[in-house]
Amino acid sequence: MARSGLEPPTTRVFVVSGGQVLIDDRPDGTTELVMTPAFEAPVTETHRYFLGTDADGVSYFALQKDSLPGRMDQSARPAGLREAGLLLSDRDTALMVHAVALENWQRLHRFCSRCGERTVIAAAGHIRRCQACGAEHYPRTDPAVIMLVTDEHDRALLGRQVHWPEGRFSTLAGFVEPGESIEQSVVREVFEEAGVTIGEVEYVASQPWPFPSSLMLGFFARATSSEITVDGEEIHEARWFSREELAAAFEAGEVLPPYGISIASRLIERWYGRPLRSRAT
Numbered sequence: 001m002a003r004s005g006l007e008p009p010t011t012r013v014f015v016v017s018g019g020q021v022l023i024d025d026r027p028d029g030t031t032e033l034v035m036t037p038a039f040e041a042p043v044t045e046t047h048r049y050f051l052g053t054d055a056d057g058v059s060y061f062a063l064q065k066d067s068l069p070g071r072m073d074q075s076a077r078p079a080g081l082r083e084a085g086l087l088l089s090d091r092d093t094a095l096m097v098h099a100v101a102l103e104n105w106q107r108l109h110r111f112c113s114r115c116g117e118r119t120v121i122a123a124a125g126h127i128r129r130c131q132a133c134g135a136e137h138y139p140r141t142d143p144a145v146i147m148l149v150t151d152e153h154d155r156a157l158l159g160r161q162v163h164w165p166e167g168r169f170s171t172l173a174g175f176v177e178p179g180e181s182i183e184q185s186v187v188r189e190v191f192e193e194a195g196v197t198i199g200e201v202e203y204v205a206s207q208p209w210p211f212p213s214s215l216m217l218g219f220f221a222r223a224t225s226s227e228i229t230v231d232g233e234e235i236h237e238a239r240w241f242s243r244e245e246l247a248a249a250f251e252a253g254e255v256l257p258p259y260g261i262s263i264a265s266r267l268i269e270r271w272y273g274r275p276l277r278s279r280a281t
């Protein structure tokens, strides 16, 4: 039987399972998402997610399965987003993020939030429909703000979350609350977590963060006070760092950079002026 939308040669597919995909470390040092033409794809997928069509007319699908397939070649290996995001090209990372985000959403929305009955997948993975009440549920994205706060001396405010290991510092971050603008969210979060007041707020960039369904909105924020009072609930410790102090702390191993794929790294690097060390940690 023809499998509509999956005909070769203009369709490429890959398997996603539990947030993991297969990646392949190439001899030239690059790493690729392992994709196959549709006719080679496993036919027993649980669900199929349409991820889009590129400028060359190639369509991409993720097949959601209970486990990753056997290795298609010797060098392929399973990887989650935190690892693969550091290695894959922007295109492959975007495909993987999309697939992982849909998989997370599907997993968490098996039941109708209106009537409680079971929902079924529709629209190539982009809708879950309730067969009892007819409600259609769409993938959701939860906005979160992440901000590099600087003071009048151009020092950066970095904090350590309560569940992070000793020495792991990063930008402050938090979820946008209902009825709040994202700028208000930046001001509130910084004050709640570190007791620092904020004046000017400048949007920088965003990043999808499917753990499980966030969109991280990155900002630079200028402090109007410098005294730190951590909340102790989300942030255990916060400090002002000059560039020299941060460089020395990295050197001494007192401070570990944030996880490499996070937008936090990019915000800090833009202030710091050069790449952070040990990006893969």
Ligand SMILES: [Zn+2]
Pocket (backbone or CB within 6 Å): 112, 113, 114, 115, 116, 117, 130, 131, 132, 133, 134, 135
């Ligand atoms: Zn329902």
